[in-house]
Amino acid sequence: MALLIDLLSWALILTGGAFGIIGGIGLLRLPDFFSRIHAASLTDSMCAPCIIAGLMLQSGLTLVTVKLAFLIGFLFLTSPTASHALAKAALHGGLKPGKCHSPAEARPD
Amino acid sequence: MDTLVDILLLAFIAICAIAILRLRDLFAAVMMFGLFSLIAAGLFTTMHAPDVAFTEAAVGAGISTILILATLSQTARREKSQVGRNVILPLVVVWVTGAALIYGTVDLPVFGDPAAAAHQHVAPYYINESPHQIGIPNMVAAVLASYRAYDTLGEVVVVFAALIGVIALLGLRRRPEGVESGPLTLDHHQVLKVVARLVVPVILLFALYVQFHGEYSPGGGFQAGVLFAAGIILYALVFGLKSARQVIPPRLLGRLPAAGVLIFGGTGLLTMALGGNYLDYNVLAEHPPTAQQIGIIMVEIGVGVTVASVMLLIYFIFAERGMRRRPGNDAGGEAGR
Numbered sequence: 181m182a183l184l185i186d187l188l189s190w191a192l193i194l195t196g197g198a199f200g201i202i203g204g205i206g207l208l209r210l211p212d213f214f215s216r217i218h219a220a221s222l223t224d225s226m227c228a229p230c231i232i233a234g235l236m237l238q239s240g241l242t243l244v245t246v247k248l249a250f251l252i253g254f255l256f257l258t259s260p261t262a263s264h265a266l267a268k269a270a271l272h273g274g275l276k277p278g279k280c281h282s283p284a285e286a287r288p289d
Numbered sequence: 290m291d292t293l294v295d296i297l298l299l300a301f302i303a304i305c306a307i308a309i310l311r312l313r314d315l316f317a318a319v320m321m322f323g324l325f326s327l328i329a330a331g332l333f334t335t336m337h338a339p340d341v342a343f344t345e346a347a348v349g350a351g352i353s354t355i356l357i358l359a360t361l362s363q364t365a366r367r368e369k370s371q372v373g374r375n376v377i378l379p380l381v382v383v384w385v386t387g388a389a390l391i392y393g394t395v396d397l398p399v400f401g402d403p404a405a406a407a408h409q410h411v412a413p414y415y416i417n418e419s420p421h422q423i424g425i426p427n428m429v430a431a432v433l434a435s436y437r438a439y440d441t442l443g444e445v446v447v448v449f450a451a452l453i454g455v456i457a458l459l460g461l462r463r464r465p466e467g468v469e470s471g472p473l474t475l476d477h478h479q480v481l482k483v484v485a486r487l488v489v490p491v492i493l494l495f496a497l498y499v500q501f502h503g504e505y506s507p508g509g510g511f512q513a514g515v516l517f518a519a520g521i522i523l524y525a526l527v528f529g530l531k532s533a534r535q536v537i538p539p540r541l542l543g544r545l546p547a548a549g550v551l552i553f554g555g556t557g558l559l560t561m562a563l564g565g566n567y568l569d570y571n572v573l574a575e576h577p578p579t580a581q582q583i584g585i586i587m588v589e590i591g592v593g594v595t596v597a598s599v600m601l602l603i604y605f606i607f608a609e610r611g612m613r614r615r616p617g618n619d620a621g622g623e624a625g626r
Contacts, residue, residue, distance in 0.1 A: 254491070261484040268478060 189237035196230030224259030326350040339507035359607040424578035425504040434585040485527040492520035510589040514596025549595025
């Protein structure tokens, strides 16, 4: 049982790490601002919760687990909201999706 | 493993510092400053100093970033390039200062050295005596609010003095009538409103937890005050300054910084009135540890009230100044963000 939990926990942590790396690559490589936000929000919504869930399995039934659960809840609320606000602000500021193809062009000034 | 983490974090800090130097976009530089503080907080965590890390994350990465952004919204977004300025003299000054500092580090004890002077002087006394003199698990709170209460009083007065400086420079004038939404609001965001409604009460609750649980876990008045202010500033950003101003009546808010300092200083006067020395909590109750804990709670409340109200007032002064200069203008502010 302990081995099973350990395996599951490490699987979750590694999945989270993989999503973090994918998100980082996407943030650097994707062509325009909006697809980059998509990559960054992937880090927020998959990487961090997966790693935290893995840590929850590691810490067992303690107060730490409850705090980590709160953390996941908080991240699930705030991260997508931040990405949404960022995208909306960019759209509002006159940036059109699919128009810019390099970071230099992406800057509005 | 710890050394590897330390080296990585320090390398990231150095990269951040170089990036800040090279950036000409001030918004990006502010964000890098926030990142810098966050990495520093991580570094403090690896040194097992959660109280300091908490403060660094809340103050450095959180509230100071917001305050600098509020300042930037009233100035230019990009740094002006100064053509033809003298680069030799600043370079010489920086190199000489840097060389002197590096020369100074040669005399410092090795990182984590148990024989270092700091670990030999008062630290053993605090570690050995605080469990039965004060009896709270968080030794940092015991040192901060009891053994070193004079220093903490000084820090609170510094925070208060910062507010006085801002008021002296920018004024505490009321917002003119008829000016509704300014450049610092996002009140057309429906999603933000819904989420902020969910999150702001949790932030305020957490601030209270940090305030009153500071004797048992990392935290205390400074962190709690900053968190409380951050919660209300988030409310102000999403719902507009006018609604946020109604949360705490302006007349009350203007008096709270002084009230906090007064609670702290008054505790000291109270102990003097009861026959002890200034901030000697032992006279507050029969049993010394109980008396110490009462004193610590009182001064921490003073710290929390001052820090929260000073942060809020500085933010409001900056944000409302932006409104006064550009009444009714929100297009310019939105495009810059």
